[in-house]
Amino acid sequence: MKECKRVLKKDGLLSFSGHDYEFQIEHYKTCLQDKKFYAYADADVYWESFYPDELKTFAGKAGFSVILCEKGVVYNPSDGTILHCLCKNEKK
Numbered sequence: 001m002k003e004c005k006r007v008l009k010k011d012g013l014l015s016f017s018g019h020d021y022e023f024q025i026e027h028y029k030t031c032l033q034d035k036k037f038y039a040y041a042d043a044d045v046y047w048e049s050f051y052p053d054e055l056k057t058f059a060g061k062a063g064f065s066v067i068l069c070e071k072g073v074v075y076n077p078s079d080g081t082i083l084h085c086l087c088k089n090e091k092k
Helices: 001-008 023-032 050-060
Strands: 012-020 047-050 064-071 081-087
Touching: 012 023, 012 050, 023 047, 047 050, 050 064, 050 081
Parallel strands: 012 047
Antiparallel strands: 012 081, 064 081
């Protein structure tokens, strides 16, 4: 995030997303270890999961102003929700 801040012009926008921890707890609890979501059996590959406020905190610590941070549908509602965060680089 700090590198994004460095290379973006003043008033540049950063859009990033993360996996919704609350959805994964509700629907895929057996695939979670802490906040790591293991989607594939017998594979050491995982996706990190987040709460919306965590994404806001990451952006704020990197020096971005958060425009919005919300839940949204990936492709199919059955695939779950994803967290989307839009930020602005107000200072250079």
